[in-house]
Amino acid sequence: NAGVTQTPKFQVLKTGQSMTLQCAQDMNHNSMYWYRQDPGMGLRLIYYSASEGTTDKGEVPNGYNVSRLNKREFSLRLESAAPSQTSVYFCASRQGPINYEQYFGPGTRLTVT
């Protein structure tokens, strides 16, 4: 099993460009999450999907959109990238809503110039 996979691993964008970060899990998990990690800020939740067909905002959703394509895949889209979105993005999944550990992908390092 690959676990949680993310593409791309690195990306450089210019301000105003758009892109989609892809995430897939092969553990048949119901819940999937997108986080960003910034120095001194820890992990902050951007969006999550409790189950296929549902998505909800997290702590820092502005400037992002998500799509739960199917049970396996959960994508994060930046419509018009801004330098403030320079960060490391992590996708995670878990079996249920609480009391289950989250499994994390390797991350995408995004730089917006």
Place this chain on the structure above:
Amino acid sequence: SQELEQSPQSLIVQEGKNLTINCTSSKTLYGLYWYKQKYGEGLIFLMMLQKGGEEKSHEKITAKLDEKKQQSSLHITASQPSHAGIYLCGADRRAQKLVFGQGTRLTINP
């Protein structure tokens, strides 16, 4: 301020020494998770604690949950270079969200 405060924020210890990292919550703890992150990589799950007084161990790492104090501690015995990294605590909150502390950066000196 963060819902989960970790202390210390960074820690440098000599190989072979013991160390403790603390995670304090501003809200009642129901489920507490510990993760380890190697520099530039994703998070690796270490342990989950659900009940007050619960204690779990994995190799030389022990985690405890003090529900009354709304605090968890992570203790490493006889530290090794492989223990180096960033340790993060996470806690379940309402509506299926998981919040994290800011992390503790651990350096092991030979």
